Amino acid sequence: MSTKPPVYYNADAVRRFLTWPLVNNAVETALTAVVKHHCQELPAQSFAIQPKRSFTACGDHSGKVLLTMPAFVGNYRLQASPECSRELGNHRSTLACKLVTSFRDNPERNPPLPSIHAHVLLFDNQTGQLAAIMEGTDLTTWRTASASVVATKHLYFRRFGVQAEKEMPINVAIVGCGVQGQIHAAAFCANFRVRKLNLYNRTEAKAQEMAEQLQRELGTESGTQILVCRSANEACQDADVICIATYSKEPLINIKDLKSKQGVHINAVGAGVVHFSEVSPDIYHQAKVYVDCYANAEAELKGFPVPISAELGAILLEGNYPNETDISVFQSMGMASEDACVAQAVHDAIVSSADDS
Ligand SMILES: NC(=O)C1=CN([C@@H]2O[C@H](COP(=O)(O)OP(=O)(O)OC[C@H]3O[C@@H](n4cnc5c(N)ncnc54)[C@H](OP(=O)(O)O)[C@@H]3O)[C@@H](O)[C@H]2O)C=CC1
Numbered sequence: 171m172s173t174k175p176p177v178y179y180n181a182d183a184v185r186r187f188l189t190w191p192l193v194n195n196a197v198e199t200a201l202t203a204v205v206k207h208h209c210q211e212l213p214a215q216s217f218a219i220q221p222k223r224s225f226t227a228c229g230d231h232s233g234k235v236l237l238t239m240p241a242f243v244g245n246y247r248l249q250a251s252p253e254c255s256r257e258l259g260n261h262r263s264t265l266a267c268k269l270v271t272s273f274r275d276n277p278e279r280n281p282p283l284p285s286i287h288a289h290v291l292l293f294d295n296q297t298g299q300l301a302a303i304m305e306g307t308d309l310t311t312w313r314t315a316s317a318s319v320v321a322t323k324h325l326y327f328r329r330f331g332v333q334a335e336k337e338m339p340i341n342v343a344i345v346g347c348g349v350q351g352q353i354h355a356a357a358f359c360a361n362f363r364v365r366k367l368n369l370y371n372r373t374e375a376k377a378q379e380m381a382e383q384l385q386r387e388l389g390t391e392s393g394t395q396i397l398v399c400r401s402a403n404e405a406c407q408d409a410d411v412i413c414i415a416t417y418s419k420e421p422l423i424n425i426k427d428l429k430s431k432q433g434v435h436i437n438a439v440g441a442g443v444v445h446f447s448e449v450s451p452d453i454y455h456q457a458k459v460y461v462d463c464y465a466n467a468e469a470e471l472k473g474f475p476v477p478i479s480a481e482l483g484a485i486l487l488e489g490n491y492p493n494e495t496d497i498s499v500f501q502s503m504g505m506a507s508e509d510a511c512v513a514q515a516v517h518d519a520i521v522s523s524a525d526d527s
């Protein structure tokens with residue numbers, strides 16, 4: 171009996187197929203698949219089996235950790251997009267496991283390295299054989315920013331109607347200009363009408379460098395004003411949407427930093443030792459808080475200061491949006507189901523383009 175070795179997709183092979191329509195679609199699919207009542211009441215719909223991810227510390231160093239993230243996403247459909255047309259209309263299932271390390275001191279190495287490195291293993295769900303190994307670092311970066319885009323679309327723009335995400339200009343603050351800050355800035359400019367982009371980073375030179383690079387990429391015609399700020403307070407003052415992605419163990423943004431009496435949405439992406447340390451409790455106390463997945467929240471948000479309003483996927487399914495003047499927080503932890511659906515979509519796109527040529 172012969173077994174086929176798994177295909178290996180390197181970072182370049184994956185990067186060619188990462189586009190916002192493909193990733194947003196796969197992330198929305200994953201977010202709705204994890205909503206439990208959805209699966210029980212509508213058995214013909216998608217569902218996810220997503221056990222708790224494991225954290226293995228590298229020795230006694232809390233800043234060096236390996237996460238194991240398994241998921242089975244069943245009976246789901248990716249919507250029409252040019253990149254994944256091959257499987258259009260077909261229900262499918264994906265068994266995958268992401269292995270990801272977070273070594274927070276890597277950017278200080280000489281030469282610097284990213285903090286996060288990942289690979290996704292895709293299995294044949296009929297035989298259990300390992301079908302593909304996909305470099306997953308960019309995939310992780312993109313799907314995380316995409317989850318914030320999806321959250322902003324449904325928790326912020328939809329308060330103002332279905333056209334708002336296409337028509338309404340917004341001011342965006344990026345707090346933390348590392349890998350996640352950079353991809354969030356790019357994602358928000360690509361997906362929404364960003365009037366003003368305020369950048370704050372502990373090391374100001376990195377924010378400056380990012381501003382120059384973005385300005386080059388967006389071009390002078392973009393209509394987005396990019397500003398490097400001296401403090402998180404300055405960055406957030408006039409922001410409609412805030413994306414915060416750092417390793418800070420202390421709050422970097424407080425309620426007094428936010429626009430008052432107007433709606434604000436925060437994508438809280440980063441993690442110090444706990445996931446919610448970079449945002450002050452006084453914000454959580456006044457906000458409606460949403461998570462990607464209750465099961466992850468139960469395991470990873472121990473001591474969280476307020477009750478969770480809902481899973482983001484439930485808002486996508488039910489349309490129970492916040493009110494116009496609410497503060498909403500998407501407490502993003504990252505889910506294996508997102509990685510599974512994005513990896514599958516990339517795999518399909520690669521196979522489809524090979525068939526076409
Ligand atoms: N929710 C999710 O799905 C995911 C979350 N993450 C999380 O996002 C965060 C950022 O990751 P990534 O961008 O890849 O990491 P990077 O190492 O690229 O960037 C880290 C950023 O955090 C800043 N920072 C670190 N410590 C502090 C501090 N004490 N006070 C203020 N700023 C600080 C750094 O500033 P400086 O330049 O000055 O060092 C830098 O801007 C991490 O917490 C990571 O775990 C990552 C992937 C997925």
Ligand SMILES: O=C(O)C1=NCCCC1
Nearest residue numbers: 270272286310503504505
């Ligand atoms: O979901 C992920 O991937 C990660 N989440 C938290 C930090 C490391 C990577």
